[in-house]
Amino acid sequence: MGKLPAVASDGLFSELIEFGYRCAAEPSLWPEFIEQLVSRSGSRSGRMLVLNPTADEVLDSVKFNIDDAFHRQYVEYYVNLCPWRPELKRKQAGRFYSTYHDFSVPQRDFYHTEFFNDWAGPQDVHHGMLGTIAQSERETVQLLLQRTRQQGAYSPAETDAFNDLIPHLRRILKLGREFTRQRLVDAAALEAAQESPDPFLLLDQSARISYLSSEAQALIEACEPLRIQSQKLEVSGSSGRDLRRLIDSCLNASMGQWAQAGGSLRLSDPAGGSLIVTALPIHPDHPLLALERIGFVALFFHAPGRVPSLCWKTLRDVYGFTPAESSLAIQLVAGETLTAIAEQGGVSLNTIRSHLKSLFRKTGVGRQPELVMHLLSGPALRRSAVTPLKLS
Structure with a gap:
């Protein structure tokens, strides 16, 4: 997969946004939405997680191109070992962040974590873009995309393009x-x-x-x-x-x-x-x-x-x-x-x-x-x- 094409985000995501609103009435379409998002962003895999208010327990999820066993390990254990998650809790909700450019954990330190050695590394997951889409007293909704070493990190321009999706995603979730x-x-x-x-x-x-x-x-x-x-x-x-x-x-x-x-x-x-x-x-x-x-x-x-x-x-x-x-x-x-x-x-x-x-x-x-x-x-x-x- 290549990186995100250098075109206006509205043109890149217009069809995806239209498809997203269908997900509000037909929740069974969410896996296809994540699949399209992964494809259009030049990513390896993607997940949308519904977590508890403190974002340390996964209540529900939808994923694309992640092995079931690895996903189960993440939900049951590694979700709280992800080195970016504590910092994400302090960041403003309603925005995406590049793990390479927007977090304080250097890439070399990431490679020495249990999360990478036992979970991310075996899947060739080296880079991510993630953000809290919506948050309430009852749940936290987060979206995460991953890339391999060869695909490279998400650039600030790519992150900004994805942030144009956030208002639509929030409305879709509310309608849903x-x-x-x-x-x-x-x-x-x-x-x-x-x-x-x-x-x-x-x-x-x-x-x-x-x-x-x-x-x-x-x-x-x-x-x-x-x-x-x-x-x-x-x-x-x-x-x-x-x-x-x-x-x-x-x-x-x-x-x-x-x-x-x-x-x-x-x-x-x-x-x-x-x-x-x-x-x-x-x-x-x-x-x-x-x-x-x-x-x-x-x-x-x-x-x-x-x-x-x-x-x-x-x-x-x-x-x-x-x-x-x-x-x-x-x-x-x-x-x-x-x-x-x-x-x-x-x-x-x-x-x-x-x-x-x-x-x-x-x-x-x-x-x-x-x-x-x-x-x-x-x-x-x-x-x-x-x-x-x-x-x-």
């Missing part, structure tokens, strides 16, 4: 974030709709409402303990604290922390009616270079006026539940906690958990909220008509 968020909301809503026919809403990682079905909104408006304030769902009384704990556990689960996986609770009316809310973590697949990791919680509402219950005979005949297991299943669907069920039945919590594991095995699910949703949409569901109830 907006497209991705809407795509994830749509995917999460579809996933939730497939879990249960009950009305539902979606909360994002900030516990803000991202999606609200009209049926769920009507139920919330008819239930005094519930209200929507500034795109957040609020619940008064002790039930509010319980619901917040459920939401927090689901948010952690949806972002990959699986210690808790949601559950159900019952909002009671003084007259004896109830509204059951079931929380379930939803985690749709994130597209390539998703600049924001988004998890969701789906809250399903079982409508007042139709009290859900389960048929003992069907639980026995269809699932093979024992009487103790059937009793546990019915109480879980009614929104009772494991602790409350154990106390009411005068048995240990370990006994209840043993029954729960048996329910999981017999229904083929692995989590408590999935069990509730499975039973509420299965053949054992029996709804008894009662006088329409409005919680107030």
Whole structure:
């Protein structure tokens, strides 16, 4: 490959810029964008990295002409041994820098580093151009290009030409974030709709409402303990604290922390009616270079006026539940906690958990909220008509 042609950057990159804006709506095109960038710049290879705010952990990446094993080594270890990275943190974001001309590490010293001897040298990577494209409280986005010894260093004129790309790249990333968020909301809503026919809403990682079905909104408006304030769902009384704990556990689960996986609770009316809310973590697949990791919680509402219950005979005949297991299943669907069920039945919590594991095995699910949703949409569901109830 030769060096960057001596032409105006607008003429050199105009087609590439146009292609870049397609990447905002189609993230799968990013590898091709990096490939074109490498080719047009006379480079050996290139990478775009999405890192954490302190730029010492790679969250996502796209690359061209870098061996998978070497790239994995870089992500897991060498990213923090690159001799230019500490200085890059102190440099102004929104600009590219030549490793040969713009960093204080002399080339001869670079050749004596572990980074060069064990990672860059074996790939014939001698020169680089890199910069922080965008930075926020949640992530840092960097673009890196590499050249071999024969291809030579990136000159100041070449670096200036590449800096004309930065404003476009920042706008592309911003548009991509907006497209991705809407795509994830749509995917999460579809996933939730497939879990249960009950009305539902979606909360994002900030516990803000991202999606609200009209049926769920009507139920919330008819239930005094519930209200929507500034795109957040609020619940008064002790039930509010319980619901917040459920939401927090689901948010952690949806972002990959699986210690808790949601559950159900019952909002009671003084007259004896109830509204059951079931929380379930939803985690749709994130597209390539998703600049924001988004998890969701789906809250399903079982409508007042139709009290859900389960048929003992069907639980026995269809699932093979024992009487103790059937009793546990019915109480879980009614929104009772494991602790409350154990106390009411005068048995240990370990006994209840043993029954729960048996329910999981017999229904083929692995989590408590999935069990509730499975039973509420299965053949054992029996709804008894009662006088329409409005919680107030």
